[in-house]
Amino acid sequence: MFSKILIANRGEIAVRIIRACKEMGIATVAVFSEADRDALHVNLADESVCIGPAPSKDSYLNMNAVISAAVLTGAEAIHPGYGLLSENPKFVKLCEECKIAFIGPSSEIIELMGDKDRARKTMQNAGVTVIPGCDLLENLQEAKKQAKTVGFPLLLKARSGGGGRGIRLVTEAGELEAAYHSAVSEAKSAFGDGALYMEKFLSPTKHIEMQILCDKHGNAVCLGERECSIQRKNQKLLEESPSPSVREEVRAQMIDQALKAVKAARYENAGTIEFLMDENGSFYFMEMNTRLQVEHTVTEMVTGIDLVKWQIRIAAGIPLNFNQSEVSLTGCAIECRINAEDPRHDYRPHAGRIDVLHIPGGPWVRFDTAITQGYVVPPFYDSMIGKLIVFAKTREEAIRKMKAALCELVIEGIQTNRELQLAILSDPRFEDGDYNTDFIKDLNMNF
Numbered sequence: 001m002f003s004k005i006l007i008a009n010r011g012e013i014a015v016r017i018i019r020a021c022k023e024m025g026i027a028t029v030a031v032f033s034e035a036d037r038d039a040l041h042v043n044l045a046d047e048s049v050c051i052g053p054a055p056s057k058d059s060y061l062n063m064n065a066v067i068s069a070a071v072l073t074g075a076e077a078i079h080p081g082y083g084l085l086s087e088n089p090k091f092v093k094l095c096e097e098c099k100i101a102f103i104g105p106s107s108e109i110i111e112l113m114g115d116k117d118r119a120r121k122t123m124q125n126a127g128v129t130v131i132p133g134c135d136l137l138e139n140l141q142e143a144k145k146q147a148k149t150v151g152f153p154l155l156l157k158a159r160s161g162g163g164g165r166g167i168r169l170v171t172e173a174g175e176l177e178a179a180y181h182s183a184v185s186e187a188k189s190a191f192g193d194g195a196l197y198m199e200k201f202l203s204p205t206k207h208i209e210m211q212i213l214c215d216k217h218g219n220a221v222c223l224g225e226r227e228c229s230i231q232r233k234n235q236k237l238l239e240e241s242p243s244p245s246v247r248e249e250v251r252a253q254m255i256d257q258a259l260k261a262v263k264a265a266r267y268e269n270a271g272t273i274e275f276l277m278d279e280n281g282s283f284y285f286m287e288m289n290t291r292l293q294v295e296h297t298v299t300e301m302v303t304g305i306d307l308v309k310w311q312i313r314i315a316a317g318i319p320l321n322f323n324q325s326e327v328s329l330t331g332c333a334i335e336c337r338i339n340a341e342d343p344r345h346d347y348r349p350h351a352g353r354i355d356v357l358h359i360p361g362g363p364w365v366r367f368d369t370a371i372t373q374g375y376v377v378p379p380f381y382d383s384m385i386g387k388l389i390v391f392a393k394t395r396e397e398a399i400r401k402m403k404a405a406l407c408e409l410v411i412e413g414i415q416t417n418r419e420l421q422l423a424i425l426s427d428p429r430f431e432d433g434d435y436n437t438d439f440i441k442d443l444n445m446n447f
Contacts, residue, residue, distance in 0.1 A: 003027060003076060005021055005027070005076070005077045005078070006030075006075035006077070008079065009041075009079075009080060011384075012387060014041035014081060015040055016081075016368055017308055020306065020308040020312065023309070029046065029070070029073045030042045030049070031065075032049075032050055033051065039375075040370040049072065051068075056381065063094055066078070066091075067094055067100070071098065077103055079311070080102070080291065083382070086291040089107040089111040103315040104291055104315070105267060105268050105269050105271065113265060113288040114160060115159055116158070116160070123264070126261060128257045128285045131202065131276065131284040132150065133150055135197060136159065136195055137195075137196050140176075140177060143176060143180050144173075153169060153201040154201050156168045156197075157197055157199060158187035160191040160195070165186055166186050168180075168182055180196070183196055184196060206227065206229045206243070206245055207227075207231065207236075207286075208243055209225065209228055210224070210272065210273045210274075211224065211226065211272055212259070212262050212272070212273060213305075213307070213320060214262050214267045214314070215268065216268055216314065217319045221320060222258045222327070223327055224242060224255075224327070226241045226299060227242070227243035227246075230435065230439055231439075231440065232347070238334065239298055240333065240395075241302050242329050244395060244433025253283075255324075261273050267290075270307055297333070299333075301333035302329045302330055302331055302391070303328070304330075331391055331398070332391070332395040334399065336421040337386075337417075339384050340384075340385045342415040343417050344445070348415075350377075350416075351376075354373060354376075354411060355374075355412050356412035356413065364401070365388075366391075369385060371411075377414055385416070388409060390405055399425055406422050407422070420445075427444070
């Protein structure tokens with residue numbers, strides 16, 4: 001087992017990882033930007049190293065600075081959390097070259113699954129159902145030709161990256177040229193790679209993801225699904241497990257395909273297979289995330305399995321001590337992402353000082369965050385400042401518990417999306433479990 005781990009992240013996920021390390025008796029190193037000098041993760045870690053000024057590109061995305069901090073402090077491993085460098089194969093390769101364990105899959109696997117076109121082909125060869133579409137597009141003319149075969153509406157999608165960038169919906173032939181150039185430009189800017197491929201646009205659909213763990217000894221388990229259809233611009237807002245819409249026979253099929261997928265990729269560590277499911281229960285592989293997910297918490301609540309600890313154990317070479325037949329989901333868990341933004345004004349991010357903070361409590365209520373009273377939310381990073389998670393024996397109870405927890409949550413001094421989350425939970429479509437990825441478009445915003 002590792003004696004010291006560097007956490008190459010910030011905010012609530014850095015705090016989450018540090019807590020897991022403390023429980024395992026592992027020393028921790030925090031890295032921070034000048035803007036985060038007084039952040040909670042810095043204060044909780046055993047050691048801390050400043051790696052640059054506020055902008056992420058000069059600090060948290062500075063690979064050499066992160067590696068240097070690990071070498072300087074004698075850290076044996078690096079946990080990347082999610083976002084930032086977590087799915088950057090160049091960074092993982094640097095770790096490998098410097099003999100520092102990366103708590104995640106190898107650079108080769110990340111590169112394979114990060115290339116959406118190659119990942120799609122790998123899944124097809126493994127017998128996993130993929131969304132109808134085409135391979136990489138050489139140019140606009142090729143796109144026009146393939147569009148006739150795929151049919152409208154369709155999606156142009158960037159080969160690299162994620163977060164909804166480099167994706168364009170094309171409903172008719174007249175929109176294709178502008179959408180193609182726009183997607184290429186955004187993909188080049190965001191990922192340094194303008195390559196696109198094409199998929200049939202499926203609607204309405206639900207976004208269902210399967211959590212997996214794979215050790216270095218060929219063992220793989222699937223920890224059930226998460227329902228992630230409540231989204232705005234491809235960014236998730238609320239997640240729950242299990243999904244209220246996945247029938248038992250469909251769940252079994254999804255688990256089977258998720259395990260086929262990770263075995264085909266020779267995957268190691270924690271990862272997520274993402275599917276789109278249509279109204280008939282047919283589902284299709286969308287992509288694989290080769291890291292810990294923001295919403296890993298709901299899986300932990302319904303399985304009782306600490307995913308961060310298992311990430312660390314797997315990276316240290318420890319085999320899984322349970323198999324698929326021993327995995328069971330109990331009850332229902334819901335996570336609401338608490339963002340520093342104003343939904344009434346086009347979700348404008350809201351930085352500033354938190355004057356009053358009250359965190360809800362009670363049985364099976366969890367708030368993963370790095371904010372404290374008096375903390376100043378900086379304007380340089382993602383707007384998510386916390387995740388409120390609840391667990392109950394039934395979905396109905398979980399919804400009531402989440403509403404009560406949100407009503408108890410007090411964050412004054414900045415705008416948050418708390419009222420939006422309450423509106424989501426009170427919508428009849430959500431209460432019935434009958435919702436899809438178009439949910440937010442039709443949500444009543446009079447709150």
